[in-house]
Amino acid sequence: MNKKHIALVGANGRMGKEIYPLLIASSKLKPTAAVIRTGTISGFDKYVTDIGELKSQDVDAIIDFSGVESFDHILKSAVHLKRPLVSGVTGISDTQKGLLKKASQTIPILWSANMSLGVATLKKAIHALKGLEGFDFQIEELHHNKKKDNPSGTALMLQNELIEVVNKKVPEPVGIRGGGIFGVHKIYAMADEELLVFEHTALNRSVFAKGAVKATEWILEQPPGLYSMDDVLRG
Secondary structure, three states: OOOEEEEEEOOOOHHHHHHHHHHHHOOOEEEEEEEOOOOOOOOOOEEEOOHHHOOHHHOOEEEEOOOHHHHHHHHHHHHHHOOOEEEOOOOOOHHHHHHHHHHOOOOEEEEOOOOOHHHHHHHHHHHHHOOOOOOEEEEEEEEOOOOOOOOOHHHHHHHHHHHHHHOOOOOOOEEEEOOOOOOEEEEEEEOOOOEEEEEEEOOOOHHHHHHHHHHHHHHOOOOOEEEOHHHHHHO
8 A cells, every 4th residue: 555645844843743643653643744834854755844835736735733933824735735734833714614615615624723633522412401491501621831722722623612501601711831741631510500511631742643643644645625533533
């Protein structure tokens, strides 16, 4: 089986370094092109500072964990290359979400604020709260002190799902920053006489990398469209 060639944007970043060994170990994917703005990294056939330097024949799919400031350019380049895109960039604006939808008419795109399959399952678990009466709801999230967006993109994703399920206004998620916490998300359902808590804790960063690689293997078989980790879970 010929492995599919992957362009890894932000290859020398925290997430890029977690994804690389998983691509090496994959029976379906190969880390072919590294897109890095500064610094050095080894193990790729090609190294570019701008994804625009790549040609369609260079890659079969793109994984992007760079940053919101380069999101538009990466998205535009993926469309130009006509290659699937898996993006875990958080903090994107409503305008950028609109660009995602437009681009997904041309190529398959999987964007998620959180690539963890456990978080995707947590999102599904929210539906168990449907129909609860007399409960208040609150989402709380904890992350490392270098995380820029607050509340996290994952918390906002869970918040939107929660509001839709319980059909009532819910306070903005509480975001806590400190130390080296990889990520904790809690959903509280609070009544006068009982408390229900759904919680997901990431024990390391590789959980997100594994989800991204699984998503990439999956999206290579999909037609143009905008997908999420929910779709990957469904297979």
